[in-house]
Amino acid sequence: MDLQVLVEGQGFPILCLHGHPGMGSSMAVFTEHLSQRYQTIAPDLRGYGNSQTNAEFAMTDHLIDLDALLERLNIEKYLVLGWSLGGILALELALRSPDRVSGLILVGSAARPWGDHPPITWQDNLYTGVSGIVNWLQPGRQWHIDRFGQRSLFRYLVQTHTPETYEYLAQAAVPAYLRTSRRATRALFTAIRQGYNRVLDLPQIQCPSLVLAGACDRHITAAASQETAQQLANAEWHCYPNTAHLFPWEIPAQVLADIDDWLERQPQF
Template sequence: MQRHSFEHDGVVFSFLDAGGDGKPLLALHGHWMGASDFAEVANDLSPEWRVIALDQRGFGETDHGAAHHMAAYIGDAVALLEHLSITEPVPVLGHSFGGIVAYHLAAVHPDRVAAMIIEDIGVNMQDDSAPFVTNWSGTFRLREALEERLGPRLSPYLQNSICRVKNGWTLNFDPAEFLESEQATNGDHWNVWLQSRCPALVVSGGESRVSDAGELRVMAEKRDAAAFAQLKAGHSVHIDARSEFVNLLRQFLKQQHL
């Protein structure tokens, strides 16, 4: 994947594009993560699919400090498609936070979304990560010190979010800004989830500590044109069970004749 940038809403956005002649697929990452977390999935889906992954505002190599609200996230995704002159509806893969943005995008811009894959995220969000995230701030002289602060469960998933700076290592997002984004995505999203009509696949990580598999199953049951699948994985299904996840994704997209 090649890294590119564009400007929208006064923000410079960074994104990764697999390029080639494949059909475009938009990927939206979860909180704490970034576009680079989809690189291996993009390789697996190539050359049939051209994965385009956005560093959402406040994360990765995209500018930090911009306003955080759902309308902005939706507008950012549309702006990326417009920047690439992609006018036809595309499948959208959304992991966690990115999944919330994906189903809001499908509700507001049904002409942009051909299908959506919602990875391990529900529709009733009441999160408060402040107790353990606030102490991630700052620069750590040793990378190992930052990894220790993140803890053994989360550190492996945040390797792509650790970056080298002048005086050591830090995260490529501000934990305080993440908390703003978390608040912007909290709430009851059931009505939004039920508004869209495109085919949808809800994927649950059977070992996830973030989402409730029962809620995800009900999401698929209550919405037309939606299916549920569960894989043996944690919250980041596309990382923990990449091969199975990619096969599931391919099968779903083929069923939709995409």
Template sequence: MPLLRLPDGRDLEYEVQGPSTGPVALFHHGMPGSAVPMDTVLGSMTAREFRVVTYSRAGYGASSHAAGRTVADTAADCAFLLTTLGVERYLTVGWSAGGPHALAGAAVAPESVEGVLLVSSFAPFDADGLDYIEGMGAQNVAQFGTVGHGEPAMRALVAQMASAVRGNTSADVATEMASLLPPVDLAVLTAEYGADNAANMDHGLSRGDDGWVADLAALTSPWGFDFGAVVAPIELWHGAVDQMVPVTHGQWLAEHLPTAEVHLEPDQGHLSIAIGSLGEKLDVLRGRVAGRATP
């Protein structure tokens, strides 16, 4: 995949899928993840004529590590990438840990980001009135439980979790992630998406765990932007049976993002709410953007 040299000398790995003339959507991957295209995720977008840009956050895949990066720092990297690609207007899509980064993009580059699609997104770690880990499966309770105990503790737990997914089959990953998977998500992970997800994560972790550790630190530290700076229309989707990022995160975001249209799905999980349907969700967002631009 191509590498872009950033102004500070780091490399940013990226890929572009879909028609060259389609509306552009920048996709922010989960934790762990990478720029490797997943047809089960992106296919519904490219089938609707979107040109989809993926990238690997700093420390994942071939993207250079960036010590102490914030969510807003990644948004600045992405803004530079899209400018370099000659894209003046685009939508952002954030799934899971990608959600905060999609929001940050709208805050950092409001003149460029026309709309935000949030799917199963995390809320801020210090969100007032939110019990951050309530409703999470055991793996995520353990992961976020390391926060505040220093980087060595975070790195040790991430190394343990990474070894459970790196190079394993989707069935093995499903076993390791059992506490995070309600039946609807287990069905998704053990179907076609499982192989896509494994390839995406394996590439992200191919040079070590720095990206995952940096993601965990960034998610649980100040994100580096104010929600008031996000003025673009937002389509917010969250599943009520999500055990990776509980629906309470989506409810908190809904209450604090004035431009959000909220869709809380009673029978959907973290994976099932996204696979095969992101293109349709993007079309709804694109329609809102078009309506907003009409006098």
């Protein structure tokens, strides 16, 4: 299907792939910065955002959609920045098109993703619902963060409970959650139940890679991300203390600085 996409800037193309839940605009923390020097391409994946479908689909359909999008945009070589699910798709693109993928930036992702998330209680869901609504109406209010946010499931997604982080949650996370379809959720969990694991294939990927992780990530652990970095032929790994799965919204300046530094050391970009 034809994906809805946000294209910004000029220069070497960077395909920016969101996670689950997510949409292209969820990647604004990256695209607003990188589009000053590169061309950023941030699609809504099938079943997310404005790329809705009435048919069931599999995770492999995302790759077909992305190939079609890149052909439509006349993109031959490109770098992929993928967050969570987006990082898994980035690895798949690199494995199937090594001559086109010039580099990888993997954010909170892994080739064998595993987590250690505690069981979710009804109180967790209650506080998360209240927190999400209140924070969406009044983003980043400290009284809300202290009263609801730190008691909700946000406590596993972030460790830095600051107004700035909660503004990102209101502006990007809530709209993405509301625009993530049940079909997208079913496609993802079907793949998870099948035991996704591409670790043994990673040595095939020869392009330079930057692997970033939050030390307290409970959704895709830092150990899983490190395993991926260790198996990639040309990878650099950063693990940020006191952050979790949404660490780009916790410490955006540090993450962007590390990405800038890595890109400057890659002359092909």
